[in-house]
Amino acid sequence: MPDDDRIKPTEKELKARRNRSIAIALALAAFVIIVYLGSLMKLGPSLFDRAM
């Protein structure tokens, strides 16, 4: 398929996509940290209390 048949994103669309991608990355990172710290707090020392 020739290149000119494809939809070419505009500068504005690419900028908006980059903005959304950064926001999703930050939200996912925050979610991972929240779940990690929350699990530590909820389970406490028993998190590491298991038979070797």
Added chain:
Amino acid sequence: MALVERKHVDGDVGRLSEATAGDFIALLKPRVMSLVVFTAFVGMVLAPATPNPLLAVIAILAIAVGAGAAGALNMWYDADIDAKMARTAGRPLPRGRVAPGEALGFGLFLSAFSVMTLGLMANWLAASLLAFTIFFYVVIYTMWLKRSTPQNIVIGGAAGALPPVIGWAAITGSVTLESLVLFLIIFLWTPPHFWALALFKTGDYARAGIPMMPNVAGEGHTKRQIFAYAVLVAASGVLPSVLGFASMAYGAVAAVLGGGFVWYSWHVLRMADGDRAMGPAKALFAYSLVYLFAIFAALLVDGMISRVGG
């Protein structure tokens, strides 16, 4: 015959979205969310238990995101009528910044994640209440009541009144009389707050075809209803003190604030029919926002003092 005969797509089909993160944040109704966070936090502070601070912050975040998700789903469903009202025409969907499918997916995804997170990090009673709140706001209020009855915000107000109950449940794992009193204060506050707005936005609601009380029953009836609810709001405000889970000092503050609510509502009641400026209605609307913030701030301060003292 080729299966696909057209090589080009029309209009915006297949184009990348121009929506930014800010547009998606606007879908969460940040101003409503801030009130939800505040009232849920007060519910947590008044609860008779001391939570792990980090788990309490996570619970607040989950409640905030759940409330935001409900806002996004509300905007997805109401895009048609939002476009007709000056107050809401600038929202991301009517402006074409966010596609309906994006808003729906965003709202459903955040609803599921917020409920799951609250369940895993706090308890499943609080998570169930959050799920019920989202369901009630989106399905019962937005999809059903809002366009069908002038009692829409009376019944629908239950969704906005639940956050302190969820906050209380997140800490204690129970629903008690005290948390239901917090619910009652917001539940009774909602009708006069929104009817004051509806009085001076009658044209907006008429254009959108929403059967708000002034449009359906007239100004006079609405003003009498506002005054009756204002008296109930003032009475419910002092209940925490009467029932003994807030001090007499709080009771005095609540009585003064409630007196103000009744006073502003009295001016609305005495407002001449056909008064286009609607000064008293605008003043009541502004005061009602101050009232709710002040009454919960007073409860918060009172709760913190009793924690430190007790």
